[in-house]
Every structure is written in structure tokens, then in C-alpha cells.
Amino acid sequence: ELKVEQNPLFLSMQEGKNYTIYCNYSTTSDRLYWYRQDPGKSLESLFVLLSNGAVKQEGRLMASLDTKARLSTLHITAAVHDLSATYFCAESPYGQNFVFGPGTRLSVLP
Template sequence: ELKVEQNPLFLSMQEGKNYTIYCNYSTTSDRLYWYRQDPGKSLESLFVLLSNGAVKQEGRLMASLDTKARLSTLHITAAVHDLSATYFCAVDMVGNQFYFGTGTSLTVIP
């Protein structure tokens, strides 16, 4: 069974600081997605990473994918309060079946 693990599970960081969220998965896949979920809301797509070495950036967030290491990272630069949310990675397997990670709850403190 595919396992998708994220760390940390909880992250509290000050505004203006940088940090990285890690997503490890247990089997071969070259398609990985990042989603954001605000409290009580549904999931919103952030990034789609489709090949080894892929890097995508949007504002203060940058995602990358290393398929050989089965690792994706979500890097936060100069965090602001609006980034407070739960972030999920999801691995796309054969048959377009998604397996979601455990989630990282991010709180940005002023």
C-alpha cells in the first residue's frame, strides 16, 4: 500500500521567516500535487509537479519534486499570516488514483 508522509505535521513560524515542508512517498510516481485547505473549507490546488526536477513557484511558495528520492518539498519564503492553512501533498498513481499525505498545519505568527 502506498504511504505518503509529510513532516512536520504542525508548524508554527514567525512572519518573515523561511521554512520547508517535506513530502515522502513509498512507491514510484512522477506526478505529485500540492493542495491548500483553510479551516472548514475544501481543498484548493496549488501546484502540479509532473517530472523529476520539476519546480513551480507562486508568490512565496515554491514546490519541487525529486522522483528518485521520492520526495517533494514545499518551501515558504518570508511567511505572511495569509499563508496559515493546512497543506497536503498528493501522489497520483496509475489509474489517476490520488493518495494524500497526512497534512501539515501551518500557523504564521505576527
């Protein structure tokens, strides 16, 4: 069964703090995607990770991929309120369909 797990599912953190969201997936896929969704809105692509050891950074967010461990991480550095959203990871095991994780709802408090 194809399955993508994320933890934590809910995260409340203070501004200025660092934290990591974990994404475990079930296949040997080497493609992993991160998306952001604001309440009531659509999904926005953040990162595409296409090989083992890939690391991408954009502002206060950094994503990495370890295909051997079937693990991707999304690291938040010095969080700010604008990062409050739900973050999804998704794998594309066959290069055609996508399997999404349940999402991590992040709240950054002042």
C-alpha cells in the same frame, strides 16, 4: 502499501521567516500535487509537479520534485499570516487514484 508522509505535521512560524515542508511518497510515481485547505473549507490546488526536477513557484511558495528520492518539498519564503492553512501533498501512482498525506498545519504568527 501506498503511503504518503509529511513532516512536520504542525508548524508554527513567525512572519518573515523561511521554512520547508517535506513530502515523502512510496511509489515511483512522477506525479505529485500540493493542495491548500483553510479551516472549514475545501481544498484548493497549488501545484502540479509532473517530472523529476520539476519546480513551480507562486508568490511565496515554491514546490519541487525529486522522483529518485521520492521526495517533494514545499518551501515558504518570508511567511505572512495569510499563508496559515493546512497543506497536503498527494501522489497519483497510477494516474487515476490519489493518495494524500496527512497534511501539515501551518500557523504564521505576527
